[in-house]
Amino acid sequence: MAKKVGMLIDLEFCVGCYACQTACQDYYELSVEETYLRCFGMKEHKCDIVDGNEMMFLAPYPYDLEKCAYCFEQEGGIAPCTPQCMAKAIHVDEIDKLRELADKSKWRTLIYQ
Template identity: 50%
Template sequence: MAKKIGVLVELDYCVGCSACQLACQDYYQLPVTETYMRCFLGKPDVVDGRHEMFMSPYAYRLDKCANCLEKEEGNAPCAAICISKALHVGELEEMKQLADTTEGHLALYR
């Protein structure tokens, strides 16, 4: 059975530079108009002094991600280039454990 991969983002530290997106695009030699990873830089609107909740009708899955992990001996190019070290890629169970021991706002994709 194939390993399940997880991507953990520490949202408090991500600066939205898109270096991870470009590293992935470069690794797979994709055209400028295509990528397997996209950074969403939108901010929620403020209603009555509070941030509105952002909801998406789409379930985000890693269906193209982490094919590079085995080739790069566990060092995903997107995580390696992250200037704030906010991006972590690895086996799903390891990412869950990291999330359990990390404080702040997190997003775990699987």
């Protein structure tokens, strides 16, 4: 039986930069409209500004994965969308491994499958 695969997004570290989305589009040579992963879920991000005060801002995170192939196996265990994430907030793997990763994290995570 085929193993279940999926994607984990760490919402604490995702900064909504779209790099995962564009990396997937580049890899599969897709247009903007054809993307397999779309960042449009909105979340509040927190960051420090120069005077030390915290600032909240809204930014997207990877959300729509209807067409995602969870394709980590064909690239030697690394999905093309993940190396581009400077925040290391996106992981594609077998569901059991993702759950382990999520359990170890104290941050908020989402798992898609």
